Amino acid sequence: MAVPKRRMSRANTHARRSQWKASVPTLVACQNKACGQPKPPHVACPTCGQYAGRRAVTPA
Template sequence: MAVPKRKMSRSNTRSRRSQWKARPVQLVACPNRACKQPKPQHVACPSCGQYGGRQVVEPA
């Protein structure tokens, strides 16, 4: 297993960790013509229950 030869400096560690950003969830309109509610990407619509043009979940 690879082991670092030297301790990573504090500035290098912090600059690497600066990329760990939390982003808000991006919402898109549901592709169902009757619904069009905002939903997270790549997730079944919570209001109509469709994903990819198919009914996958019972609507809430």
Template sequence: MAVPKRKMSRSNTRHRRSQWKTSAPTLVECSNRSCREPKLPHVVCPTCGQYAGRQVTQPA
């Protein structure tokens, strides 16, 4: 297993860690005309329970 020969400096460590970012999830509008709530793409709408124009689950 590879082991670092020297300790990584604080500057280099912080520079590397500064690149870790989170991004906001992509939201799309529900295709149900009476709902139109934001939801994740390719996922059943949690509000109305529809997916691809058909009822899949009971609305919450």
């Protein structure tokens, strides 16, 4: 098993972790004109239950 020989410096640790961050979720407006709520793309709307212009699921 590989074990580091020396402790990694704080600068190197921060440089490695600088790219490790959360991304903002992509949201699009619902195609239903009456709804228009933000929802993830390619997913049925959780508010009105429509996907691609037709009823896909019953809204929660």
